Amino acid sequence: MRSLSLFFIITSCCFSFSQNKQLLFGFSDIPQSLMVNPGGEVKNDWYFGIPLLSHIHTNVGISGSTVYDIFADDGVDFNTKLRNAIRGMSHRDFFSANQQLEIFSGGFAFGDRFQKNEYVSFGLYQELDFIAYFPKDFAMLALNGNGIGVPFRANQLSVRAEAISVLHLGYNKKVNDKFSFGVRGKIYSSIANIDFTNNKGSFVTVRGQNNFYDHIFNLDLEGRTSGLASLGDDDSEGSNSVVKDLRKRVLLGGNLGLGFDIGVSHQLNEQLHVEASLLDVGFISHKKDVENYKIEGDYVFEGVNPLFPETDIGQTAEQYWDEIEQDLEDLFTVDTTTSKYTTWRPVKFNASLNYSFGQKEYESCNCSKEDNAYLNKAGLQLYAISRPKQPQMALTAYYYRRLFEGLQVKTTYTIDSYSAYNIGLGMYTNLGGLNFYVMADNFLQLQNIYDAQSVSLQIGFNYIFNKKDED
Template sequence: MMRILLFFFILLLTIPSSAQNKQLLYNYDYLPQTLMINPGGETNFDMHFGLPLLSQIHISAGSSGASLYDIFKKDGSSINDRIRSTIHKMDRNDFFTVNQQMEILSLGWRDKNRRYFTAGIYQELDAFAYFPKDPAVLAYEGNRNYIGENFDFSDVAFTAEALNVFHIGFTNYYSKDFNYGFRGKIYSGVFNAYSVGNRGIFRTENSPEGPNLYRHYMTGVDILINTAGWADMEESDNITGLGMMNKIARKAFFGGNLGLGLDAGFTWYPEDHIQVTGSILDIGFIHQSKNVENYRYYGNYTTDGIELLFPEGNSPSYWDEWEDELDRNLKDETLTNSYVTWRPVKLNASVDFGWFENSEPCNCYRPMGRRRYYNHIGAQFFAMKRPRGLNYATTLYYDRTFNEKFRGKLTYTADSYSFSNIGLLLSATIYNFNVYIAADNLLDYTNLAKARNASVQLGFQLLFSRE
């Protein structure tokens, strides 16, 4: 039972620590949210207002190496065997992600030069953790069967942050075949936790000449966990729920740790029916300087264990002596050093082919000479920077405009989570009111326990076009 509880404790530590590929919204010119993924994208309207807090709600979570079904499936084995099998199946490059975004305010407008401007605020929670393979094996199974093997503490690596993003940007139509865009961002951090680049080895050797059978080594240990925005929360033991919300709100609106960022993108038409796009998002950083606490654990230690000898009339406190010796060799410090975190940079690129020309009248206030099509097929590439490299995804899609009021998009995505990710987006506009809903991994919805990744997005907004 204790092993089961320990496994779930490790799992809970890693999960709340990104699935941020928005392949359903990318290059979808009926929605203003496409400009948040490609500032140089195109739009089929001239003004938009998002319903506050409702124009985009995005929630996604994933695990690249295991699902809940791997633990709880009924295959005749014990749950201990399934947990052990899952731990050994995963490696140090498997990861857990959680991402949530919500648009607080969103608006956009087109000027007389056909440039489209956007501005707004969105809130984001992003957490990412690699599976700590060696510490998980050591904690779950112990070291009895691993004599002479190293357990590497560098497997522990995670990032987590909550922040508000204030942004303003524009899309400039350079010609009828090419447009580009930029977006500037100010980040206002609420909370951050960052622990990457940890070092250290735990090793057990046979020690037949020693007082015990085994000798244990902890060498080169240097574990650092940086946090920002949390220290004053811990100190607020008597604060009310409303007071806590006020404190979080102040941090979210320029009272937290601040940073700057930039997005850029383009759209190019080598031919009327062929479209090429690309974007790079969140080139930026946050200077973590307020309410900072750094927890560092470092040093070297060798022990043969505790020698339990009991002299007559005197029983020394061996546990206390061993703890004192441990404290002398492995230091535990709490510091207040500021640090810089870089936002996870995201790359997008796509190629799109359109056919079956839409002959309905164009709004000539937008760029002229561009043919429109009811059907589109295409491919999109996505990459995201994480501490140990890039995470990739490739998407094939079919985009269909049924009429001026209704449109849909169907996607197939292969990524780190699975090779069977089917997604669907539906968008409807009645008069000026638009609603959309998007979800992926639809094949797993019959049994969510098997899903390694799930993502849902929806929103409500007003769209306007000039005649």
């Protein structure tokens, strides 16, 4: 039973999804690149995304021990591998998930007839974000039991999850040939939220006076939720009612919030280019369907009476265990409230510097083409995201190549929380206005996906009307 408990803890805290879109950032041929930098370069007059197919993004990764570390057929006992995996992880290892589905999107350029230097983009997407840190102390508690004087810290119990929809409107302005900026306003609609990140206190076992041991709890635990209580209510319409409620929340019927993105793009000289963005600076106010839970105070539990049961007074075993259960319930009083609360979105930062080289030349005159003169780009990108315990960061080196007019590729090498050797590849193709892109990470570890530190996939379909190059 203990092995099963440990297995659940280790597996539920290993898999992680990342919000880093290093393959998409700066890939200006793809309209969705404006979602990671609203001030980036725009290469189309207008576009519309194929509904529900224009952008599908999901990542999976592992912080700490992998599934392969536990299940590898290497002759080592399962319990030994499980113990080694837990001991090798820290309380800063995490399980996180991020998934996005674009419901609809579009954009168009405007301005004077000869120079359309302004661009508006818009859309609606659904996002799931989840993070849970590995509770090292409590995993060791399950592994070894509660040793005398060993504290188990409650702040390691840290979980945050939310499902939202985002309605957005972006504006991009090309000021001149060297500089452009952009801003995007967002309306968030929370579908469901769980926030269990403000926990404090500890639990420790000492030698007792009235019993062998005293278990001392100093706790300040708080869990906040919205959008969940009503889903569990009995309803005559059953699942149909739940689906209607969720659909309503996606269409701005949930707890609402506001946010914005900003971004810039600057051509330092003919070949050096920098861009940066700050995303999801915003909040959500949770007022509807709120249910919060709090345990606060100092508690002492003197443990189980070793005289089991008190048969001399006619006490049965069932009555004995009922008494213990009641003692625990009386000890830990859960205060339930419906007070409103506010959550902040995880802010993301991107910045890159790239160098363009390899000019395209006409065969007839050995002269370079004015527009899109360089076929290659190489550079570095820095990414960071705010998280409950500490920011997570990633550094990416990348190479972009325009193979020909309808096919571009980008390859990346990323160092992040999961791995120091993540190689990714993205491809964009445009056939008669129909655009398709596919991007994936960590090709080196796909040969054994159970031992992979991270795997990522992005795909999408758009219809694009591109700007015509002037000869």
